[in-house]
Amino acid sequence: xKRLAILAVFVFIFTMILAPVMAQAGTPALKxxxxxxxxxxxxxxxxKDPIRLGAIWDYAGPxxxxxxxxxxxxxxxxxxxxxxxxxxxxxxxLIVRDTEMKVDVGARETKDLILREKVHFLIGPCxxxxxxxxxxxxxxxKVLRITCMANTExxxxxxxxPYVAQVxxxxxxxxxxxxxxxxxxxxxxxxxxxxxxxxxxGRREEAAFAEEIKRLVPDSEILYQAWPKPGExxxxxxxxxxxxxxxxxxxSSLFGGDLVAFTKQAAPYGFFEKIPFIALYxxxxxxxxxxxxxDGVMAFGxxxxxxxxxxxxxxxxxxxxxxxxxxxxxxxxxxxxSVYLLKAAVEKAKSSDTEKVIVAMEGITLDSLRGKFTxxxxxxxxxxxxxxxxxxxxxxxxxxxxxxVVRVPGDQVWRSEExxxxxxxxxxxxx
Amino acid sequence: xxxxxxxxxxxSGIARGSMLFLxxxxxxxxxxxxxxxxxxxxxxxxxxxxxxxxxxxxxxxPVYGFYVATLLSALVIAGIGLLxxxxxxxxxxxxxxxxxxxxxxxxxxIITDTVKWFWGGEFLSIPRPEPFTKAVFLFGFPFPSYxxxxxxLGLVLVFFLWWLVYKTRLGDIIRxxxxxxxxxxxxxxxxxxxxxxxxxxxAFIAGLSGAVTAPYGSIALGMDIEIIVECFAVVVIGGxxxxxxxxxxxxxxxxxxxxxxxxxxxxxLAFIFMVMAIVLIIRPWGIFGRPER
Numbered sequence: 030x031k032r033l034a035i036l037a038v039f040v041f042i043f044t045m046i047l048a049p050v051m052a053q054a055g056t057p058a059l060k061x062x063x064x065x066x067x068x069x070x071x072x073x074x075x076x077k078d079p080i081r082l083g084a085i086w087d088y089a090g091p092x093x094x095x096x097x098x099x100x101x102x103x104x105x106x107x108x109x110x111x112x113x114x115x116x117x118x119x120x121x122x123l124i125v126r127d128t129e130m131k132v133d134v135g136a137r138e139t140k141d142l143i144l145r146e147k148v149h150f151l152i153g154p155c156x157x158x159x160x161x162x163x164x165x166x167x168x169x170x171k172v173l174r175i176t177c178m179a180n181t182e183x184x185x186x187x188x189x190x191p192y193v194a195q196v197x198x199x200x201x202x203x204x205x206x207x208x209x210x211x212x213x214x215x216x217x218x219x220x221x222x223x224x225x226x227x228x229x230x231g232r233r234e235e236a237a238f239a240e241e242i243k244r245l246v247p248d249s250e251i252l253y254q255a256w257p258k259p260g261e262x263x264x265x266x267x268x269x270x271x272x273x274x275x276x277x278x279x280x281s282s283l284f285g286g287d288l289v290a291f292t293k294q295a296a297p298y299g300f301f302e303k304i305p306f307i308a309l310y311x312x313x314x315x316x317x318x319x320x321x322x323x324d325g326v327m328a329f330g331x332x333x334x335x336x337x338x339x340x341x342x343x344x345x346x347x348x349x350x351x352x353x354x355x356x357x358x359x360x361x362x363x364x365x366x367s368v369y370l371l372k373a374a375v376e377k378a379k380s381s382d383t384e385k386v387i388v389a390m391e392g393i394t395l396d397s398l399r400g401k402f403t404x405x406x407x408x409x410x411x412x413x414x415x416x417x418x419x420x421x422x423x424x425x426x427x428x429x430x431x432x433x434v435v436r437v438p439g440d441q442v443w444r445s446e447e448x449x450x451x452x453x454x455x456x457x458x459x460x
Numbered sequence: 461x462x463x464x465x466x467x468x469x470x471x472s473g474i475a476r477g478s479m480l481f482l483x484x485x486x487x488x489x490x491x492x493x494x495x496x497x498x499x500x501x502x503x504x505x506x507x508x509x510x511x512x513x514x515x516x517x518x519x520x521x522p523v524y525g526f527y528v529a530t531l532l533s534a535l536v537i538a539g540i541g542l543l544x545x546x547x548x549x550x551x552x553x554x555x556x557x558x559x560x561x562x563x564x565x566x567x568x569x570i571i572t573d574t575v576k577w578f579w580g581g582e583f584l585s586i587p588r589p590e591p592f593t594k595a596v597f598l599f600g601f602p603f604p605s606y607x608x609x610x611x612x613l614g615l616v617l618v619f620f621l622w623w624l625v626y627k628t629r630l631g632d633i634i635r636x637x638x639x640x641x642x643x644x645x646x647x648x649x650x651x652x653x654x655x656x657x658x659x660x661x662x663a664f665i666a667g668l669s670g671a672v673t674a675p676y677g678s679i680a681l682g683m684d685i686e687i688i689v690e691c692f693a694v695v696v697i698g699g700x701x702x703x704x705x706x707x708x709x710x711x712x713x714x715x716x717x718x719x720x721x722x723x724x725x726x727x728x729l730a731f732i733f734m735v736m737a738i739v740l741i742i743r744p745w746g747i748f749g750r751p752e753r
Contacts, residue, residue, distance in 0.1 A: 090682035093581025227726075255725045260686045262677035263479060265607065266472040266718035273465040273722070286583030290677030293585065297595040297604035317585040317678060 079122040080115070080381050082107065082371070083148035085139055085163060087130035091260060091285045092155035094313060095360045099178055100125055102361030103152060105348055106368035116372050117379060128154055132162035139166040148172065149381045152367045155360075157181035157200075157229040161188065168192045173383050175370060177363035180331075181229045182237075185408045186449055189458045191387055194409040196370060196402070197331055197363050198439060200230060204237035204282070205442040206415035207307055207329040210435060211278060212245045214327060215305045218277035219249045224267060224291070225282040227256035234282035242280075252276055257287070264291045268298055276304060284309035289317045301326050310420060312358040315428040322420055322429040329417045332399040333359040335430035336416040342398045356426075363413075366397040370404070370411075402439060407460070408449050412439035464599045469722050470715070471598070475607040477714025478614035479673065484691040484698075484706050485617060486665030492701025493638050493658045496549060497557075499564035502688030503571035504663050508537045508670025509679045510575055513584045516674075526589035526675060534667035541663020545656050553655070568684065575681060583680035610672060614710075617665070621703055634658065638701060693736045699749025708747060 084103055086096035107121045115121060124146050128135035135154060142148045143166070151167055151174040154160055160179035167174050168190035175194050176184055182199040198206070212218070223238060225231030235254060242249050252274045255267045268291075271279060283291050288308055295301065301323040310328035312335075330336055334346045334356065345365065349357035370390070375381055378389035391406035402412045418431030444452070453460065487501045511533035512526075519525045544567065552560050587593075592609045595602035625631040637644045637654055645651045673683075690713060695701075698709025713732050720728030745751045 088576075088581070091583075091680065093576065093681050094583065097581055253725070255721065256728075258686075258729060260680075260682045262673065262683055262686060263476050264677075265475050265604075266469065266721045267725075269465075269468045269472045269718075270722040270725070273468070286678040286680035289583055289585050293588070293675075293677065294604065297593075297606070298602050299595070313582070317583050319585070319587065321585065321587055 077119060079120045080150070080375070081122045081124065081146060081148045082368070083139075083142035083146060083151045083153075084123060084125045085128060085135065085142065085151055085153035086125065087135075087153075087155040087159055088127040089130040091287070092130050095155050095178060095285070095358075096153075098358050098360040099153070099155070099364035101349070101353055102357065102364035103368055105345075105352060105361075106365045110368065110372060116375050117381075119381070121368075124148060128156075128159050128163075130156050130159060132159055135159040136162045136166050139163045140170075143167065143170045143172050149383070150175070150371055150386075152177060152364065152371075154179055157183075157233075160184060161229070164188065164190065164193060171383055173387060175367040177367040178360055179230075181233055182444075183229070183233070185410045186444065186452050187456045187458075189408055189453065189460065191409070191460075192383070194370070194390060194404055194411065196366055196397075196411040196413055198413050198415045199410060199443075200233035201237045201444055202439055202442045203329065203331070203415050204234040204280075205241045206437040207327075207417055208238050208241040208280065209245065209437075209442075210329065210417035211280065211305070211307050211327060212242070215278050218305065219246055220275075220277045221249060221251050222253045222255070222271045222274055222276040222279045223251065223281065224255040224257065224264075224271065224279065226259040226261075226284075226287060228259055231256070231259075231282050235280070238280045257283075259287065261287055262290050264294045267291075268295050268300060272298060272300065272304070278305040279307075281306065281308040284311070285313065286317070288314050292318060292323060293321055296321065296323060307417075310431075312356060312428070315420075315430065316356075319428065324420055324422065324429070326420045327417065328420055328431055329415065330431075331359040332362055332414060332416055333357065335423075335426075336418065336434055337399055337414070337436060339398075339400065341396075345398050362398050366395065366399065369397065370395050400436075405440075405443075405446075407446050410439070410443055412443065414438050415442060464601050467599060468601050468603070469718050471603055471607070473715040473718030474611060474711075475714075476717060477710040477712075478607075478611045479669070479676070480687075480690055480694050480713055481614045481707060481710035482610070482617060482669035482672065483666065483687050484694040484710055485621060485703070486662040486669070487688075487691050488695050488698075488701055488703070488706040489621065489665070490659055490662035491695070492703075493634055494549070494553065494655050496553065496560050497564070497700075498549075498659075498662065499561060499688070500544075500567035500571060501662070501666050502684035502686075502691065503568045504537050504541065504666035505670035505673075505687060506679075506681075506684040507540070507571055507575065508533050508667035509674045509683065510579050510584070510670075511536055511667070512671040512674045513586055513679055514579075516586055523590045526586060530668065530671035533671050534664050537667025537670070538660050538664035541660045541666075542656065544663070545659040549659065550652065550655070572681065572684065581681055583678045584674075585678050586675045588675045606676060610676065613672060618703075618707060625703060690732065693732050696736050696746055697739045699746025702746065702748040702750075705746055705748030 084100055088096050107123050111120050126138040126142055128138055155178045157179045173192050177196045180197045180199045182201045184193050185195050223235045225235045307327035311330040312333050315322050334342050373395055374386045374390035378385040390404050394401055394403045399414055404411050415437045418434040420429055421432040423430045483505055490498050512529045515532050516525050516529035552563055588606050592606040596605050694709035694713050698705030716731050716735055717728055720731040
């Protein structure tokens, strides 16, 4: 009896611990409770009522810092707009909610934002897994969401809904651009390994890499693919397993703290001297790594000041540094752009009515911090740029940055309209 | 597969196993004597890593600052352990498993939020300390010297705990208390004092292991849960509360994971839990554990 009790306790512990891990891992299957009749989100609003903006973010684990940056970016944009009289004469009210990076909490908080807070629009979240759960709820309630960090292509392609627009390069675009960059730098490389976090984001990035490298180098070969769990802190076994394969180059979509740990553990093996490597080396990783960031290693990113030092971006850097005392990362940049995309669409529609705003948004061109981009009417994907570069020291900054930066406009790497329709045929989207 | 490749993978597994042993030994020690499954052990480990970072930054001692910070933060964590045992756990020994689980789970939430509040969500990193910045060469293949540091620290801890538990009078009491605490108490040995010191020692080990992981990888929220899942696998395989069991469990989990990564990376994590499931079926009390009465 006691044995049984102990077993039961273990089962309890593991479900409790693994629940959030599983939550990120797969596509959520929402229960019947979403079947409640779709509420009318925006009650016929007075023209002078504030526009209610819901920020839904994942204040947990690896997403915590990213979410903080994003909300800061949103706040700066909202304050700016409100100081100038708001959008079509209406102020913006910002309501921030936390998903704890769990799909069930994400769905619940989204529902609450829509039903109780009566938000007109949503921005967020961080995790691709949570994003797909949020998407089910907001699409059913017919509330528009701008996704600026969670970048799984499923949001706009596989599970397309008109109620989502994406202003971050999706997994497909990002990986295609990075693969081309790597191929240009190392055209002779034929044998590859990959290492990516084992969830929606990593899986999709590496699938796109495999697709593109076959196109660029038809006789190429992927020798080995490593799938560490998100949050892995010990990569030693992965590193030795990859080096044992003697690849010509390694493509990776590790990011954040995982990439910091990987880099520190790979360096003593001489990994970066022996094997060309590309990963999501962006500002927070450089700040954490300091001098441990490996010079000359390839990097891709989503657009912060050292990737795109245009005047508008540098002006934002000053504003952000005043507000937070730190340099803004790309997460803050994209969140800031999202608010201005909404502003442009609402002004064009002259209304906060969701359907009218969506129509106005299709084909709209925004002069963003990352230069101009357009929302493609077909799938609501923004032609946002993808950036690649090489890690280097710069005496002007207390951390390493990039040199030889390449900016690839989104429309050069996104899935063609025919390609999108082909996927839709498989997933049953009609449009 | 050539010998050097397999040997290197083996060494990677040993390094991972040592890291797991550092954390799991504290968990297992606490359970063995107190019969409390300290769910928050991983949180103390995380707190140890964050504290080490702050102390290291604040000290600004160039070369050996990290070692000083490690020791200081382990001591602070031991102090926090004292506080936790004295104010919370002490009241729960007589209660059942569910209460103890809930209390230590609550501690996880409290510590996580404290870390969030104090350090924010940033991930931090400490450069590797001298003299462990480079690699050593084995069979012409490099192996990071910091991994050796961790392996050696793991061995030192094994010997220290073995000496403490099997060679000292305190060890005799510990083993006796683990076997039958009422009897030990009847012999006039102050059980509350014994329990407090064991819990403090467990917390010290948690803090220490958190500190030494700081230069190894990155310091981030979520590292508590990440490690505790594997530690549970270790202690379930080896046997709850058994020192040799924890050592063997760490070795098995490290190797299974390391070679799993090499041959079937998608299933590497699953292999660990398959081994755990098999052990649970054949010997529910673990390889070196003893059945509950």
